[in-house]
Amino acid sequence: MAMPRRHATSVIAAGFVLAAALLSGCGSDDESPSEPATSATSAATSAPAAPATDNGQAQTFTVTVDDMTFSPADLTISVGDTVTWKFEDDVVHGVQGIGDKAMGINSPLFTEGEWSYTFTSAGSFRYLCPIHPEMRGTITVE
């Protein structure tokens, strides 16, 4: 029934905010905050974020075509990146874009080999295997 008290940091943060308010608010002593500011708990959220991926550097991603499956079926890339489909199945496959926007995705048929396509505009590009329309994948370009 005893609940652990985890309020230490928020109390400190509230005190810090209060001190800062007192320091900066010279001349306004009339308003004495009677309640601790509960909305100031997120004062210390400026932790350093992970380094951003370097923009402008084109990358190549691989989609493996094997076992009647595109893997990964859903892939998110950046504008300018290239996707290489690696055909490794015993059965003939290809990649064919669905819809006008994905018209450029149109590979020959392979049992073995690679085919690459560079995405130069953002959007969601769906494709399938023309031989096995149930084989589908999506490239999301951001």
Ligand SMILES: [Cu+2]
């Ligand atoms: Cu296929």
